[in-house]
Amino acid sequence: VARCARENGTGLEEAARTARHAFYARTAHESRIAHVVLGHQADDQVETLLFRLLRGAGSRGLGSIAPRSTRGGNDFTYTLLRPLLGVWREEILGFLSARQLSFLHDASNTDLRFTRNRIRHVLLPELEKAVSRPVRESLWRTAEVLRAEDEFLASLENDAVREEWLCVKSLRALHLALQRRVVARWLRARGVPDVGFELVERVLELIRTVRIAKVNLPGAAHAIRRRGRIAWIPGNAPAHPG
Amino acid sequence: VARCARENGTGLEEAARTARHAFYARTAHESRIAHVVLGHQADDQVETLLFRLLRGAGSRGLGSIAPRSTRGGNDFTYTLLRPLLGVWREEILGFLSARQLSFLHDASNTDLRFTRNRIRHVLLPELEKAVSRPVRESLWRTAEVLRAEDEFLASLENDAVREEWLCVKSLRALHLALQRRVVARWLRARGVPDVGFELVERVLELIRTVRIAKVNLPGAAHAIRRRGRIAWIPGNAPAHPG
Numbered sequence: 001v002a003r004c005a006r007e008n009g010t011g012l013e014e015a016a017r018t019a020r021h022a023f024y025a026r027t028a029h030e031s032r033i034a035h036v037v038l039g040h041q042a043d044d045q046v047e048t049l050l051f052r053l054l055r056g057a058g059s060r061g062l063g064s065i066a067p068r069s070t071r072g073g074n075d076f077t078y079t080l081l082r083p084l085l086g087v088w089r090e091e092i093l094g095f096l097s098a099r100q101l102s103f104l105h106d107a108s109n110t111d112l113r114f115t116r117n118r119i120r121h122v123l124l125p126e127l128e129k130a131v132s133r134p135v136r137e138s139l140w141r142t143a144e145v146l147r148a149e150d151e152f153l154a155s156l157e158n159d160a161v162r163e164e165w166l167c168v169k170s171l172r173a174l175h176l177a178l179q180r181r182v183v184a185r186w187l188r189a190r191g192v193p194d195v196g197f198e199l200v201e202r203v204l205e206l207i208r209t210v211r212i213a214k215v216n217l218p219g220a221a222h223a224i225r226r227r228g229r230i231a232w233i234p235g236n237a238p239a240h241p242g
Numbered sequence: 243v244a245r246c247a248r249e250n251g252t253g254l255e256e257a258a259r260t261a262r263h264a265f266y267a268r269t270a271h272e273s274r275i276a277h278v279v280l281g282h283q284a285d286d287q288v289e290t291l292l293f294r295l296l297r298g299a300g301s302r303g304l305g306s307i308a309p310r311s312t313r314g315g316n317d318f319t320y321t322l323l324r325p326l327l328g329v330w331r332e333e334i335l336g337f338l339s340a341r342q343l344s345f346l347h348d349a350s351n352t353d354l355r356f357t358r359n360r361i362r363h364v365l366l367p368e369l370e371k372a373v374s375r376p377v378r379e380s381l382w383r384t385a386e387v388l389r390a391e392d393e394f395l396a397s398l399e400n401d402a403v404r405e406e407w408l409c410v411k412s413l414r415a416l417h418l419a420l421q422r423r424v425v426a427r428w429l430r431a432r433g434v435p436d437v438g439f440e441l442v443e444r445v446l447e448l449i450r451t452v453r454i455a456k457v458n459l460p461g462a463a464h465a466i467r468r469r470g471r472i473a474w475i476p477g478n479a480p481a482h483p484g
Contacts (some may be wrong), residue, residue, distance in 0.1 A: 053295070054373045056380025062388075118372045126368050130360045131296045138298025141439040145422065146304075152419035153391060177394035180387065197383040 013114055025071065028078035040065055040082045043089045046139040047119050049146075054119075056197070063147030088136075157181045166230040168207050179204055190232050192217055206230055255356055267313065270320035282307055282324045285331045288381040289361050291388075296361075298439070305389030330378075399423045408472040410449050421446055432474050434460060448472055 005015035024036045048064040069080050084092065096103055112118050127135050156178060166186055171179055183203050187195045205212045206225040215223045220235030247257035266278045290306040311322050326334065338345055354360050369377050398420060408428055413421055425445050429437045447454045448467040457465045462477030 053384060054369060054377050054380060056377075056383050062384070115373055123368065123372045126365065127296060130365045131357050135296050135298075138296060141298050142295060142304070145419075145439065148417070148422065149391065149395060149419040152417040153395075155417070175390070175394040175397070177387075177391040180390065197387065 013116060021071075024080070025078070028072075029076050033078060035079050035081055037081045037083065039084055041084050041089050041092060042087055042140050043120070043136070045085055045143050046124070046136050047116055049139050049143040050119050050123065051116055062143070063150035064143040066147065066151075153177065153181060157185055165232065168225060168228050168230060171230070172207050179207075186232075187217070190221070190234075192219070192221070194218075203230070255358060263313075266322070267320070270314075271318050275320060277321050277323055279323045279325065281326055283326050283331050283334060284329055284382050285362070285378070287327055287385050288366070288378050289358055291381050291385045292361050292365065293358055304385070305392035306385040308389065308393075395419065395423060399427055407474065410467060410470050410472060413472070414449050421449075428474075429459070432463070434463070436460075445472070 001016050001019050002012065004010075004019060005012045008015065008018075010018075027033065028036055045064050049062060052062055052064065065082060065085060066080075067082050067085050070077055071080060072078050095101075108114070109117060110121070112121065124136065166182070171182065174182065180200050183200045184195050187199065187203065192199070199217070202215050203217075203223050206215060206223065207230070213225045217223060217235070222233050222235070224231055224233055243258050243261050244254065246252075246261060247254045250257065250260075252260075269275065270278055287306050291304060294304055294306065307324060307327060308322075309324050309327050312319055313322060314320050337343075350356070351359060352363070354363065366378065408424070413424065416424065422442050425442045426437045429441065429445065434441070441459070444457050445459075445465050448457060448465065449472070455467045459465060459477070464475050464477070466473055466475055
């Protein structure tokens with residue numbers, strides 16, 4: 001994991017996540033497993049919401065962890081299930097201790113070098129102190145509301161974007177909220193890494209003003225407006241390094 | 243303001259907000275003013291996002307402060323404009339000091355008894371420390387994305403709810419995200435105070451299971467399912483005290 005993180009220039013946490021998911025996919029495929037059940041808890045949901053919020057995730061990320069998500073490619077899919085997302089860690093520990101069951105403790109969970117652990121052990125208690133009330137339940141509810149809304153909005157994106165290029169007229173007819181989602185999805189489908197708010201807004205300038213007809217994108221690619229369409233012009237360098 | 247807060251059982255901050263808005267409405271009405279321009283800044287937007295998040299606001303509250311909103315009743319409306327929502331306090335102070343302009347400083351802005359000030363002076367610096375990077379810009383972008391999505395989702399609610407009662411079949415046909423918004427709006431329109439996640443979910447049980455046909459609401463009112471409709475049965479006590 002440490003080597004992967006160095007090679008891909010990502011953080012340790014991100015590399016560990018990638019490695020875990022690669023393991024689920026490989027194991028599911030090899031053993032023909034249709035469902036992988038994970039032990040994420042309500043606390044994980046709340047910490048993920050804060051983690052993503054502080055990284056400036058749009059609503060797509062804020063919905064946090066889905067109780068059910070389907071992965072895989074054309075020939076093989078499997079479903080990740082997280083039945084414990086509505087149960088608090090404390091409740092689970094209480095259940096285990098009442099039945100004198102033992103469990104594995106991952107020592108890395110207390111290492112404050114990791115952002116997630118600082119959120120868990122430092123930030124959440126600070127937040128509760130600042131507003132003088134418990135905040136975990138509030139944050140959990142917010143994550144749940146945003147998750148459903150994100151899912152609904154994503155279903156509307158599907159109707160709006162199917163093309164290699166974007167139609168200026170159709171895009172203009174959409175609400176700003178959907179314009180942003182459609183452009184972000186289009187950029188991701190073209191392989192643009194880390195599609196963020198600023199980049200999406202820059203591409204949207206193409207439909208807002210006639211003065212701009214070309215927008216630079218990462219990897220020397222660009223988006224141009226021509227004959228009522230927004231087209232993708234690939235750069236010389238691959239947009240995905242490696 | 244202190245007296246209003248005591249009488250209505252709200253906090254000082256909430257009472258001050260109500261008093262400010264009553265003043266805008268009265269002045270706009272008396273002087274036939276169509277636009278009221280307010281000085282909210284990008285920092286206010288970020289603080290509002292955190293404030294509402296910690297109070298468990300759904301996405302309706304998380305969108306934070308709107309750059310433009312119309313208020314008033316049937317005979318008179320006025321528009322609140324907030325042109326500085328994209329400008330940071332630091333930029334404004336820089337602008338003022340470069341031109342040697344003076345400004346009013348509200349002493350209550352440094353009083354740490356107020357949640358908003360604790361968010362500004364304590365929590366935001368803590369958050370930046372926890373993730374080792376600036377978070378204000380990220381939070382501002384998130385507020386902007388959520389505001390547009392909330393506005394869009396609210397426009398869909400309008401199509402879905404117009405009745406005194408709710409149609410079970412129509413409600414079932416909606417995505418969970420819209421079901422929640424429609425029920426919340428319906429409850430608010432019936433005068434239910436503080437419509438929150440739990441209450442909305444309880445009313446939704448009426449369309450999820452046949453085993454439940456009646457849900458208790460605040461103020462001794464209740465919602466019942468009868469002949470394919472969800473109807474509102476008022477309580478003896480008024481739902482709105484005072």
